[in-house]
Amino acid sequence: MSKSYLFNYIKLINVxxxxxxxxxxxxxxxxxxxxxxxxxxxxGSAGINIDKLATTDTLFIKWSNGQTxxxxxxxxxxxxYSVNVIIKHFIDTTIAFKIEKEECTVIISNHFTxxxxxxxxxxxxxxxxxxxxxxxxxxxxxGQKVHQQQENYSPWDGNWNGNAVPDETYxxxxxxxxxxxxxxxxxxxxxxx
Numbered sequence: 001m002s003k004s005y006l007f008n009y010i011k012l013i014n015v016x017x018x019x020x021x022x023x024x025x026x027x028x029x030x031x032x033x034x035x036x037x038x039x040x041x042x043x044g045s046a047g048i049n050i051d052k053l054a055t056t057d058t059l060f061i062k063w064s065n066g067q068t069x070x071x072x073x074x075x076x077x078x079x080x081y082s083v084n085v086i087i088k089h090f091i092d093t094t095i096a097f098k099i100e101k102e103e104c105t106v107i108i109s110n111h112f113t114x115x116x117x118x119x120x121x122x123x124x125x126x127x128x129x130x131x132x133x134x135x136x137x138x139x140x141x142x143g144q145k146v147h148q149q150q151e152n153y154s155p156w157d158g159n160w161n162g163n164a165v166p167d168e169t170y171x172x173x174x175x176x177x178x179x180x181x182x183x184x185x186x187x188x189x190x191x192x193x
Contacts, residue, residue, distance in 0.1 A: 030091055039078045041104035041127045046097060047072030048083060058088035077101075104130045106174060111190040114158035122155030123189060125174070129153070135178035138189070139171045146170065150178050158191050167192050 031051040038044050046063075048071055053059065062068045064082040078101035084094045107126040114121045128134055138147035138156065146160040147170075158165055174185040 030087055032085055032091075032093075032095070034083070034095055034097060035072075036097060036099065038100040038102045039076065040102040041130050043074065044076040044078065044099035045072060045074040046076065046081065046083070046099070048085065048095075050085070050087070053087070057090070058086075060084075060086040060088075106131065106134075106176070106185060108172065108174060108185065108187060108189070110188065111192065112156075112158070113192050114164070115193045122157055124155055125153065131176050133177045133179060135175040135181075137173045137175075139173075140165070141168060141171075158193070164193070165191065 030053060033049040033051070035047045035049070036044070037046070048061070050059070060068070061070065062084045063070075063073050065073055065076070067073050076099045078099050080096065080098050082094050082096045084092075086092045104127055106128060109124045112120050112123045125136070133151055134153070135150035136148065137145060140146050146165050147156050149156075168191060170189045170191060172185075172187055172189060174187075175181045176183045176185075
């Protein structure tokens with residue numbers, strides 16, 4: 001007994017929706033939603049949801065990484081993958097997908113208030129742990145260095161040589177790799193006590 005299915009793909013911000021419609025026998029259709037998270041600062045992941053699955057349906061799921069019987073997989077490096085979904089007497093399909101490698105971005109806070117109120121007292125840098133050879137330089141408006149650190153991240157408290165620096169705008173250069181300074185971020189930070 002041959003069955004025919006119509007596949008529609010819609011990609012929206014790393015989420016792929018796949019709708020399966022049984023076009024021949026008028027039986028209740030099942031829909032499979034495939035969700036993807038690309039590899040960036042963390043490894044990628046993929047998962048499926050199956051709509052209209054009855055408790056009497058026999059379901060088998062096998063991912064191309066070897067995992068079976070689970071609706072999601074994690075720790076995926078960029079590359080091509082697939083998932084085979086079998087719903088006995090209804091669907092036997094394999095869905096191919098790709099996990100893309102996206103750039104891991106460093107996010108540097110643009111202001112902080114080191115006034116010892118335990119709220120926003122330190123300059124925060126997100127995802128710095130992914131760049132173990134980083135170097136951070138911070139300068140005042142006259143170009144004098146007021147802070148420097150490399151390879152061992154510690155949130156800046158607004159002090160230089162044991163003294164509190166004044167309220168003003170400071171300028172930073174963040175090198176992703178201190179040994180190869182071709183890739184860097186520049187920006188400004190406002191310090192308000």
